[in-house]
Amino acid sequence: MTRGRFITLEGGEGAGKSTQIRRLAEWLRAAGHAEVVMTREPGGSPGAEAIRELLVNGEVDRWDGVTEVLLHFAARRDHVTRTIEPALARGAWVICDRFADSTRAYQGIVQGAGLDIVEAAYALAVGDMEPDLTLILDIPVETGLARAADRGGSDRYERMGRDFHEALRGAFLKIGADHPERCVVIDATGDEDSVEKAIQAAVASKWP
Numbered sequence: 001m002t003r004g005r006f007i008t009l010e011g012g013e014g015a016g017k018s019t020q021i022r023r024l025a026e027w028l029r030a031a032g033h034a035e036v037v038m039t040r041e042p043g044g045s046p047g048a049e050a051i052r053e054l055l056v057n058g059e060v061d062r063w064d065g066v067t068e069v070l071l072h073f074a075a076r077r078d079h080v081t082r083t084i085e086p087a088l089a090r091g092a093w094v095i096c097d098r099f100a101d102s103t104r105a106y107q108g109i110v111q112g113a114g115l116d117i118v119e120a121a122y123a124l125a126v127g128d129m130e131p132d133l134t135l136i137l138d139i140p141v142e143t144g145l146a147r148a149a150d151r152g153g154s155d156r157y158e159r160m161g162r163d164f165h166e167a168l169r170g171a172f173l174k175i176g177a178d179h180p181e182r183c184v185v186i187d188a189t190g191d192e193d194s195v196e197k198a199i200q201a202a203v204a205s206k207w208p
């Protein structure tokens, strides 16, 4: 059995990841990929979903940056071992809403835990497995936060303030520039159809 492919979508709040993941999955199924698994982080397995509750609820300063890195990687290890790896091993394409680049951007760069801590935790929790392709959906902060607010509710991260989200956008763009072999930055300001087309073009150029 040929191993499946692992695609991650990243970006700040309100960039439209969930919609685009559904559209990408439909497109891949229509292209003949028998099994396409959609999943998310933090979460994606029962244990990781339980850890997610600790991360997205409560006071903004509930955890220090390093503790938060460790919680995300504890969740990620469970998700990778129980959901992602078994799916890839049976030949499925896996599309994940956020993965380790979110920890690099949110905790490593913006919350100040440092990228060294993130990479050490990655090596311990995940090893040398990484996404085949990462699509970074880029959108101005104002637009993204307005879209997220329209969705209703606001989780712990959405409450972190405007400066936090500006820094986050820069952090994702830096990650994209640092990993050009794996990352493609997608302009997500347009309508859903044009973003979908840009994503399809990136996938088609990776796997012609």
Ligand code: TMP
Pocket (backbone or CB within 6 Å): 013, 040, 041, 042, 056, 072, 097, 098, 099, 100, 101, 102, 103, 104, 106, 107, 155, 157, 158
């Ligand atoms: P979501 O809103 O995309 O479901 O993600 C939940 C929040 O978790 C989101 O605001 C970003 C945050 N997050 C991190 O801070 N670090 C991480 O490693 C991940 C996966 C998510």
